[in-house]
Amino acid sequence: MGLHSRLAEKEHEKREYERDLTECEESYDFINQKRRIIEEEIYQPDKAYDMTSSGDWYGKLEQDADSFRNDLCSKTSIILSNTSKHLNDLQKVMERLRELIRECEEEIAALEEEIRERERRDNV
Numbered sequence: 093m094g095l096h097s098r099l100a101e102k103e104h105e106k107r108e109y110e111r112d113l114t115e116c117e118e119s120y121d122f123i124n125q126k127r128r129i130i131e132e133e134i135y136q137p138d139k140a141y142d143m144t145s146s147g148d149w150y151g152k153l154e155q156d157a158d159s160f161r162n163d164l165c166s167k168t169s170i171i172l173s174n175t176s177k178h179l180n181d182l183q184k185v186m187e188r189l190r191e192l193i194r195e196c197e198e199e200i201a202a203l204e205e206e207i208r209e210r211e212r213r214d215n216v
Contacts, residue, residue: 095210099203106196113189120182127175135168 093101 095207102199109189109193116186
């Protein structure tokens with residue numbers, strides 16, 4: 093394979109990595125925004141709400157409502173934890189893609205230099 097072919101292949105590979113990185117970044121931002129909304133606007137207020145302080149709730153109905161709220165908070169907590177783990181994994185993927193892009197850039201620069209060097213030798 094000639095130098096120009098290798099260069100074109102490496103540039104194509106770099107563009108694919110950049111496209112993948114962009115998709116990962118967009119997904120990360122979207123998921124993180126939704127996670128933050130759930131945590132700040134649903135989970136924290138629901139967890140802090142005390143149903144037992146209301147005089148309108150008595151007996152079994154009060155206990156059932158509080159039990160349901162506790163169950164909901166527990167499940168939401170698990171989902172938020174799993175989402176945070178997914179976001180951490182996504183960050184690792186993005187960092188690896190950035191490394192691969194840097195490696196491609198280094199290889200592209202080396203190939204371009206080698207092509208220029210050969211062209212100089214051929215013109216002498």
